[in-house]
Amino acid sequence: VTFTKKNEKERLQFVDTWAEYVKNHSDREWSQQQNIIINSGLRSASLTKEQFFHMKKEKYNRP
Amino acid sequence: MKFGKSTITIDRRLSDLDYFAIDFTTVLKKHTPYVIVSGYVAILLGRARASEDIDIIIPRLDFSTVQSLLKDVRHHGFYCLNAEGDKEIYEYLTEELPVRFAKIHTIIPNIEVNWSKNKFDDIALEKTIQVHLNKKCLTISHLELQVAFKEIVLRSPKDIEDARHIRKVAEGYLDLKAIRKYKVMLRDFYKEK
Numbered sequence: 001v002t003f004t005k006k007n008e009k010e011r012l013q014f015v016d017t018w019a020e021y022v023k024n025h026s027d028r029e030w031s032q033q034q035n036i037i038i039n040s041g042l043r044s045a046s047l048t049k050e051q052f053f054h055m056k057k058e059k060y061n062r063p
Numbered sequence: 064m065k066f067g068k069s070t071i072t073i074d075r076r077l078s079d080l081d082y083f084a085i086d087f088t089t090v091l092k093k094h095t096p097y098v099i100v101s102g103y104v105a106i107l108l109g110r111a112r113a114s115e116d117i118d119i120i121i122p123r124l125d126f127s128t129v130q131s132l133l134k135d136v137r138h139h140g141f142y143c144l145n146a147e148g149d150k151e152i153y154e155y156l157t158e159e160l161p162v163r164f165a166k167i168h169t170i171i172p173n174i175e176v177n178w179s180k181n182k183f184d185d186i187a188l189e190k191t192i193q194v195h196l197n198k199k200c201l202t203i204s205h206l207e208l209q210v211a212f213k214e215i216v217l218r219s220p221k222d223i224e225d226a227r228h229i230r231k232v233a234e235g236y237l238d239l240k241a242i243r244k245y246k247v248m249l250r251d252f253y254k255e256k
Contacts, residue, residue: 008220014111015224019231022109027064030109031075038078038106041113045171049144052115052170058145058161 064108066236069205072195073107080106083172084117085199087164090139092202094132095121098187099203101213105225107194107203108232112221115171116163120184129153142167183208183249207238211245216253 022030047055065072075081084103091097099107101118124132130149144163146152155162156178165173179185187204194201203209210229213222230237 011220011224012227015227016231018111019109019228022064022232023234027074028076031073031078034106034109034111035076035078037111038080038113042079042115042172045115047170049170052173053145 064232066233069191070193070195071108071203075109075196077196077199080114080117080172081196081199083166084174084201085196086139087117087136087141087174088119088201090135090141091119091121091132093135094128095124096188097121097202098191099201100187100209101217102221102225104203104206104209105228107201108229110225110228112224116173116175118175118177120177120179120187122188123178124156126153129156136164140167141165144170144173181252183212183245183252206233206236207241208245210237211242211249215246215249 080103084099088097098120099117100120102114103117106112106114129152133143133149133152141164143152144165146155146162152162159178159180161175161177163173163175165171177184179188187208190205190208191202192205194203206229210226213226
């Protein structure tokens with residue numbers, strides 16, 4: 001089993017585990033934990049417009 | 064999370080991304096119908112991942128409606144990241160290019176707005192779900208199309224995981240026949256292109 005395949009399998013297992021958690025816990029409980037990922041990701045991001053559009057491979061003409 | 068026929072009620076703690084989506088769509092919906100699609104749909108339903116943007120589809124609008132929308136959007140502290148004047152933004156949309164909006168002095172998070180480009184975008188706009196978040200409301204695409212699109216068209220590991228999450232949390236609510244039907248339609252449509 002290659003590293004990529006093993007990693008993919010583990011990721012999918014986590015998706016299943018987390019989805020079960022979401023189903024079996026209150027919205028307040030799971031969202032409090034989910035928000036740690038979402039908010040920290042947004043607050044730590046520091047991209048320029050050029051970097052952002054390059055990442056997205058989108059048209060960007062502004063100087 | 065409670066699933067109704069065309070509603071989902073989530074008593075969640077709102078994230079920065081949720082507040083951002085609510086702020087923008089509160090302005091947007093005064094000017095046009097809209098529908099949220101793709102990654103943020105899965106995130107709204109609990110998927111454990113972050114995202115820097117939210118994808119929104121709107122129907123084709125005339126220039127004066129776009130102008131009114133842009134005026135209102137700017138008045139509420141948003142700006143367009145990839146185009147400046149009203150005409151330029153309108154041209155982007157008519158060329159079927161996305162236009163992105165963020166809060167002034169920021170890049171992330173942002174909203175990617177696209178005009179409806181094909182029959183699947185039209186279906187997404189037509190068959191919507193109202194997601195009630197405490198006293199706020201967001202309009203998302205029905206989940207069957209989102210799952211099929213992610214599994215057939217997008218297909219990145221992130222999209223496959225999003226689709227799997229939606230399938231699990233909405234188990235018993237999803238119309239599996241509709242997902243299969245959309246998958247056939249999507250395969251045919253993108254094969255022809």
